[in-house]
Amino acid sequence: MDLTAAERDMLEGREGPARQRAMKGLVQLGRAYGAPRLVEIGYAHIHAGMALYLEDVELMEDLAAIDARMAVPASVNIANADTVNWKATGAPESLARLQRRAAGAHAKMGSDCTFTCTPYWAGHWPTWNTHMTSIESTVTIFCNSVLGAKSNRDGFFAVYAGITGRYPLFGYHLDAIRRGTMLFEVATPLAGGSDFSCLGFHVGNAVGDGVPVITGFARRPTLDELDALGAGIATSGGASMFIVPGVTPPYGDIAAAFHGAKPPLPARVDAAAIAAVYARYADGHDALDIVHLGCPHASFEEMKLYARLLDGRRVAAGLELWITASRNVRNAAAEAGIVAKLEAAGAKVISDTCPMSCHFARTVSPDPKLGVVPPALRAVVVDSAKQAKYVRDMIQCPVLLTGTEEAVETALAGRFVPRRRPS
Ligand code: F3S
16 A cells, blocks of 8 residues: 555654554555555544443553554544533443543543534535544544535544544545445335434445435425435445535436446335335334433434423423433533523433443343343333334344424323324
8 A cells, every 4th residue: 555754654653652553553454455545534433431331441541651642633423421411321430431531532642532423513514525434433434425424334443533534445435436326215204213223224225335325305404304315325335425416525416426427217105015014123112211312413403393392381290301422512502592481391301421332231241340230111102213213233222213393292292102104
C-alpha cells in the first residue's frame, strides 16, 4: 500500500505511540481489503468504551494515557448506561461510574462524548464527499445515503482512523461501489418513522449487502423518515447505503443511481410487505412493562412530536414510557420546555443508551464485579423495526412493534394498540 511521508512517520513511531498503534491497525485493515492507499478523513464516529466490560473502558483509558488525540472532529457512539440518570433504567451506579470513566478518556482525546447513535442530530453533519468512519451502522447508512459522505461500517478501526485522520481506500469510499444493485418501488402509503423503519427492514432483507435504489414515495421523505429507513435497512441486511433519487447526493434520477447502466425491473413494495414486518414482531401482549420511542435516538422534531402526542395526559400506572435521545437533543428539548412536558406525562427521557444497549441484554457477559442483573421483562412495545429485532434477539423478551402514535396510545391506555394502516 502506498503511504505518504506523513503516514510513514506515523507508522514508524515518529508521531508517538498512539498514532503508531493506530496506523499499524489501519495498514493491516487496508492490506486485508486490497486498498491501494489511505485517504484523509474529515470526521469519525467512534467506539464508546462499553461499561459492561471493564477492559473495554480501560482500552480507551490506555489510549488516552499514551496521548492519543483525535486528528479530526469525532463523536462517540451509544453506551451501556445513562451517565446522569442511570436510576431511570434501573442500572447499578457502578455501571454509570464506569461509563463516566470512558467519558473522561474521550474528553482527554478531544472527542465530543455524545454517547449516541444519531450524532447528526447533535451537530455532527459531514457533507457530500467527506471521507469518514463510523462504528455504528445507522450512522454509516445515514451519512452515505442522506448526506453523501463516504463511510464503511467500521468496528474499533474507527478509533484508529480518528487518531490518524486517515482510512484505507476501499468499500464505500470508492465511487464505483456507490451504485444501485436493486430497484424498489414503494406502492403503498407510509405513515411516519415506524412505517419507514419497516420499509427499510423489508428492503434490507431483500438487498443483502447491495445498494437499494428506492422510488415511488408520495412525497419527499423527511430527515426523520430517512433516518428510520436507513436504520431498518442496515438491521435486516448488510447494506450500508441506499439511494433515493433526488435526495441522495449526487443522484438526481434512477439512471444516475445505476451509473448509466440499464436499471433492473423494480421490486414492488406493497402494503402486505410492510404489514409483514409488523406481524413478525407481534409476540404475546397480556402484560407490558416498557413502551420505547427513540430508536435511532430521537431528533428534536421527534421530541416535539412525542410531547404533542402525550398532550398533557398520563402514562398508565404500571407501565414505563422510555424516550431515548442524545444528551445534546435532550438539552435542547429541555430548554424548549419539551422535556418538562414529557416528564409531566410520566415519560422517562433517557440519554447515552437505549433498551438494547443498556444492561438488559442477556446475550452479553458483563464484568461480574459490576453486579449487573438484567431485569425479567414481560413485554416491550417499540415503534422501530431495529429495536424490535434487538429486544427479541438480545434482551430475549417478547416484543410488539407498532406505529409511533399507537405506541404512545399504548403507553396511555396500558394495553397494546396495534398499528393502524394508513389510507
Ligand atoms: Fe440506537 Fe439503540 Fe436503536 S443504538 S439505533 S437506539 S437499537
